Structure formats: structure tokens, C-alpha cells
Amino acid sequence: MSLLRIATTASVLLFVSSTLLARDFYLTVQGAGSRDGSGWEDAMGEDRLQTVFNETMQPGDRLLLGSGTYGAVALVLSRGGEAGRIKEIVGEDRGTGLPLFTSTWVAEQPTKGATAFRIEPGVSHVTIRGIRIRNYAYGVHAPVTPNGAARTHLRFEELWMEQIRHGFFLADCDDVQFRACVLKYYTKHGFRFEQGCSRVRLAQCVADCSGRNQVWETKTELFPFGYLLNDGGRPNTSFVFEECVARNHMMPMQTTKYKNGDGFVVEGNSSNVVFVRCRALRNQDAGFDLKVHDVRLIDCVAVGNSRGFRIWATGTLENCFSGWSAVALWNNGGPVRASRCTFHELSDAAVLTDDDATLGVTLADCLISAAPTAQRNTGRGRVTLQGTVVAASPGSNEIYSRLEREWDGLGNAMDCETFPDKGYRSSLHSKAQLK
Numbered sequence: 001m002s003l004l005r006i007a008t009t010a011s012v013l014l015f016v017s018s019t020l021l022a023r024d025f026y027l028t029v030q031g032a033g034s035r036d037g038s039g040w041e042d043a044m045g046e047d048r049l050q051t052v053f054n055e056t057m058q059p060g061d062r063l064l065l066g067s068g069t070y071g072a073v074a075l076v077l078s079r080g081g082e083a084g085r086i087k088e089i090v091g092e093d094r095g096t097g098l099p100l101f102t103s104t105w106v107a108e109q110p111t112k113g114a115t116a117f118r119i120e121p122g123v124s125h126v127t128i129r130g131i132r133i134r135n136y137a138y139g140v141h142a143p144v145t146p147n148g149a150a151r152t153h154l155r156f157e158e159l160w161m162e163q164i165r166h167g168f169f170l171a172d173c174d175d176v177q178f179r180a181c182v183l184k185y186y187t188k189h190g191f192r193f194e195q196g197c198s199r200v201r202l203a204q205c206v207a208d209c210s211g212r213n214q215v216w217e218t219k220t221e222l223f224p225f226g227y228l229l230n231d232g233g234r235p236n237t238s239f240v241f242e243e244c245v246a247r248n249h250m251m252p253m254q255t256t257k258y259k260n261g262d263g264f265v266v267e268g269n270s271s272n273v274v275f276v277r278c279r280a281l282r283n284q285d286a287g288f289d290l291k292v293h294d295v296r297l298i299d300c301v302a303v304g305n306s307r308g309f310r311i312w313a314t315g316t317l318e319n320c321f322s323g324w325s326a327v328a329l330w331n332n333g334g335p336v337r338a339s340r341c342t343f344h345e346l347s348d349a350a351v352l353t354d355d356d357a358t359l360g361v362t363l364a365d366c367l368i369s370a371a372p373t374a375q376r377n378t379g380r381g382r383v384t385l386q387g388t389v390v391a392a393s394p395g396s397n398e399i400y401s402r403l404e405r406e407w408d409g410l411g412n413a414m415d416c417e418t419f420p421d422k423g424y425r426s427s428l429h430s431k432a433q434l435k
Contacts (some may be wrong), residue, residue, distance in 0.1 A: 015418070022060035022085070025052055029068035040094070043346040044072050053089065054078050057073045059125070060085035067094040073101045077210040081125035084152075091130030098160070100132040107219040111164045113137030119154070121145040121172070123149055129157040137165045139183070143189075144171040148234060155246045156181055167207070172234070182206045185213070185219050190246070191227045196234035202227070203242045209261070210248040212282070217250045224249045224261045226283075229292075233268035238272045240415075241354040247281035262289040263305070268312065275300050277429060286330075299429045301409035302328075308343075309354075311336050314359075321414055321424040324405070327352045328371075333360030334381050342367045342414060342423035345397070349376035357381030362386045367416055367423025369396040389422045 025037040031045030036107040043066065044052060053063055061080040067258035081087035091099040105113030115138040117128065133139045142151055151173045159181045161167045167183040170176070171194040183190040183206065190207030196260065207226030210216040218348030226246030231234045248261030261284030266273050277299045278371065282286025287302030290308045295315035302308030313333040320341045322328035328343035329336070332354045332404075343350040343366065350368045351361050357379040365386040368374050374390045375383035397403055399418040407413045412426040 009345070021058070021064075023058075024062045024064055025057060026064050026066070027052065029070055037174050040066065049073065050075050053087070057087055058085075058089060060417075061088055062088040065089065065091045065099040067092070067099060067101055068097040069100045071270070072102075072103050072114065073116060074114045074118070075122060076118065077123050077126060078120045080123040080151075083125060083153075085157075086125045086127050086128045088129070089131070091132075094131075098130050098132050098158075100134060101136070102134045103136045105135045105137050105164065107141075107163070107187050107190070109215075109411075110221060111137070113165065115139075115141045116187075118143075119151055119170075119173075120426045121149045122129045122151065124152040126153075127155040127157065128159065129155075131159055132158065133161040133164065135163050136161075138169050139164050139167045140170070140339065141166070143371050144172040144194060144196075144233065146191070148172055150174045150196065150198075155179075161186070166190075166191065166192055169194065170197060171232075173200070174198045176200045177364070178202040178205050182202045182208075184208045184211055185216055185361045189225050189228050192225075192320070193229050193236050195230065195232045195236065197229075197239075197363060198237045200236075200238070201240045201242070202244050206245045206247075213247055213327070217248075220251045220261065222251070222260075224251060224284075227265065229266040229273070231269045234433040235269045235271060237270065239270070240274050240276070241278050242276045244275075244278045246279070246282070248285065249283045251284055259410060260285045262286045263302075265289045266292045266295065267297060274298070279303070280305060280308070281408060286386065288324075290315065295300075301424075302409060303409055317341050319428045320423055321409070323407075323414070330354060330362065330382060331361050332356045332379070334361060336361045337364065338362070338366055339364045340366065340423060340425070340428065342369070342416065344369045344400075344414065346371040349373045351375045351383045353377045353379050353381035353383065355379045360384060365422050367391070367419055369399060369416075387422070389419050411418075 026043040028043040033042035037044040097151045103114040115157040116133045119139045119142040126248045145360045155177045161183045162185045167190045172429035244257045263280030270292045270374045274296045279301045287305040291312040293313045300320045307327045307330045310330045317338040323344035326348040329351045359380045364386040369391045402413045404413040
């Protein structure tokens with residue numbers, strides 16, 4: 001037998017061996033039977049949760065959590081998996097819903113409270129899926145690392161959080177994926193990336209600050225945001241937001257002069273950020289507040305914000321909609337190019353170039369309707385119209401045969417049949433997955 005064939009055979013045997021050694025551990029609130037974790041009938045109790053993950057489980061193992069309420073869990077993850085052998089925590093509905101982690105945090109004392117999952121520096125190749133989290137200061141927290149040592153290959157799927165201060169608060173995390181995580185009733189931020197996070201993808205996630213609950217909106221803190229790429233230190237780079245929603249970041253009871261609640265926020269030291277089919281609905285200030293250079297927005301919708309898209313530097317909008325706001329597109333830098341976009345029912349202007357805007361905004365094949373003016377300038381930047389239709393009168397609502405004043409960005413209500421080759425169209429949405 002050749003040396004190559006021997007080496008190949010050995011590699012296959014090693015892979016099979018490692019796969020066969022992977023184990024499932026079972027855990028419920030009370031435990032059962034022998035409590036050795038070998039099955040649901042012999043499940044371990046919640047008091048073993050942290051020990052099992054960090055000391056008993058090996059790379060490739062899974063920890064299955066059954067239905068029930070797990071009281072005051074504060075799980076610190078200190079030992080992860082490895083490439084090709086992920087450690088997983090998976091909630092399973094055993095008849096009474098997905099497992100619920102609950103603690104004692106209250107909105108009246110927002111800075112005091114526990115953390116459901118804390119991820120230590122260097123932890124990698126971990127998946128957490130199918131858990132409900134309630135009444136915590138932090139749902140998932142990965143603090144800033146002293147030397148910037150990255151946590152890598154983390155995946156969060158179908159996590160549901162409510163009545164929290166921060167949902168996700170992550171720093172120094174690379175190659176991270178989020179899918180179908182839903183956050184509701186938080187006082188500060190849904191998803192916050194503090195610094196040093198790279199190659200991050202969020203898909204089909206929802207950040208809903210208040211759920212339109214007016215009582216909860218009296219409890220929000222200053223600057224409630226759905227998604228925040230902060231500028232606290234090392235830059236955040238290479239983010240893709242796909243089919244994500246940010247809504248109801250309101251602060252009507254705050255006494256400060258400038259009330260700021262935004263949907264998506266990206267600070268200026270970030271880079272390489274793309275939004276695809278994302279929606280920002282009913283936010284106090286901006287739907288999208290983006291200071292990053294060369295930001296891309298594709299098939300995105302902003303409805304019911306003060307300013308739909310705030311582009312502080314440079315960027316492109318392709319087949320986007322902004323409406324029922326004061327300003328649809330605000331720019332304080334430039335250049336910005338918007339192609340096949342619709343700006344509808346604005347109380348101020350469709351496009352506003354502000355004090356530091358110098359290089360202008362270009363609208364190509366766009367549609368402006370029910371707005372007092374197409375453009376207003378307080379800076380040197382100018383707006384250039386290329387093949388753009390301006391139907392500015394209030395009666396221009398009539399050009400939309402299916403218009404819905406409470407449109408949530410889904411469906412074809414804002415497709416304009418009068419000008420089929422201009423503005424936003426739902427049928428143009430790209431279904432290709434970005435790499």
C-alpha cells in the first residue's frame with residue numbers, strides 16, 4: 001500500500017472516530033432518573049449546566065435542554081469547540097415550549113442584572129439555538145478582551161429575548177452568524193457590536209424595542225437602537241444584514257431636547273457594510289443611521305421614521321423605499337447615488353443635503369411623490385435628477401393602486417403602475433444570497 005493511501009485511510013479513520021465519539025447530553029430543570037444525562041429519562045438537572053458545558057462536554061458534543069423555566073441562569077462559556085467539531089447548546093420543545101431562562105432584571109433599574117450567556121475570550125466554534133431569555137441585563141455578552149484575542153465561529157439561531165437591557169453585546173468576535181433571533185422589549189440596544197467584530201452575518205433577525213406598547217416606551221433609555229456597530233475601539237468590519245427588521249425605537253417621555261431612537265446604526269470607523277431587504281419601521285429619528293463609507297443598501301425599506309436613510313458619508317441605494325417621514329434621504333457628505341428608489345409622503349423634503357454635504361446626491365430613475373419639494377440644501381451638496389419622476393402634489397397618492405398607509409414593507413403596495421420603470425418595485429428584490 002502506498003504512503004499516500006495509508007495517509008488517506010488514516011485521515012478517514014480519524015474523522016470517523018472523532019464523529020463516533022461525539023455525544024449528546026440531556027438536561028432539564030429538575031433532572032430525572034440517574035441524572036447522568038444519557039437521555040431524557042436520566043436527564044441532568046439545571047445545577048449541572050455550566051459544569052457540563054465547560055468540563056464534561058468535548059468538541060463535537062451537544063447539550064440538549066428540555067422545556068421548562070430555568071431560574072436565574074448565568075452561564076459562562078469558557079471552553080468551546082474546534083474546527084469541524086462544534087459545541088452546541090440546543091433547546092428542545094418537550095411539550096411546553098422551548099426552554100426559558102429567566103432572571104430578576106427590571107427596567108426601572110436597567111444597569112443592574114444578570115447575564116444569561118457570557119462568552120469568555122478565545123472561545124470558538126459554539127452554536128446556541130432555540131432558547132428563550134427574559135429579564136436579564138444582557139442576553140449574550142462577549143466583553144472586550146484586553147489584548148483583542150478574538151472569539152471565532154459563533155452561531156446564534158432562534159433565540160428569543162424580551163424584557164432586557166441589551167440583547168447581544170459583543171466585542172472581539174469574528175466569523176459570527178445570527179439567524180432568526182427575535183428581540184423585544186429592551187431599554188437600550190437589541191444587537192450591539194462594541195468593537196473588533198469581523199465577518200458577521202445577520203439574517204431574518206428582528207429588533208423590536210417596544211412592540212408599539214406605549215407603557216414600555218416610557219421606560220426606554222437614551223439612544224435606544226436596534227442594531228449598533230459602535231466605535232468603541234478596534235473597527236467592526238465586513239457585516240451583512242439580510243432581511244432584518246428594526247422597529248419601534250421610541251422615547252416619547254424623554255425630556256432631552258434631541259430625542260434619538262434609531263433602527264440600524266453604523267459608526268464611522270466600521271467598513272464594508274451591506275444591507276439587503278432590511279426594514280426600519282417607526283423609529284424616533286432615523287431608520288438607517290449610517291456613518292460608514294461606501295455603505296450599500298439593496299431592496300431596503302424605511303417607513304414612519306423622522307428620517308428614513310441618514311447617509312453621513314458615501315454610499316449607494318438600489319431599489320429602496322423611504323416614506324411617511326420628514327425626510328426620505330439625508331446626506332452630510334457624499335457622493336451618494338440612489339437608483340430605482342421611491343420617496344413618498346414627506347413633510348419636509350425627499351432629499352436633504354445638510355451642512356457638511358459637499359459632493360451631492362444623484363437620483364437615477366427614482367420616483368418622488370407626495371412631497372412638498374424634491375430637494376432642500378443647507379450645505380454645498382446638490383441633488384442631481386437623472387430620469388427621475390417628481391409627482392409632488394398630495395394627489396400623487398393616486399398613482400399607487402394598492403397604497404397602504406400602514407405599510408410594513410412587505411408585499412407590493414408601493415409598486416407604482418403609473419411609472420413601471422421608475423422607483424421601488426417589490427418584484428426587483430434579489431433573492432441571491434450574498435457570499
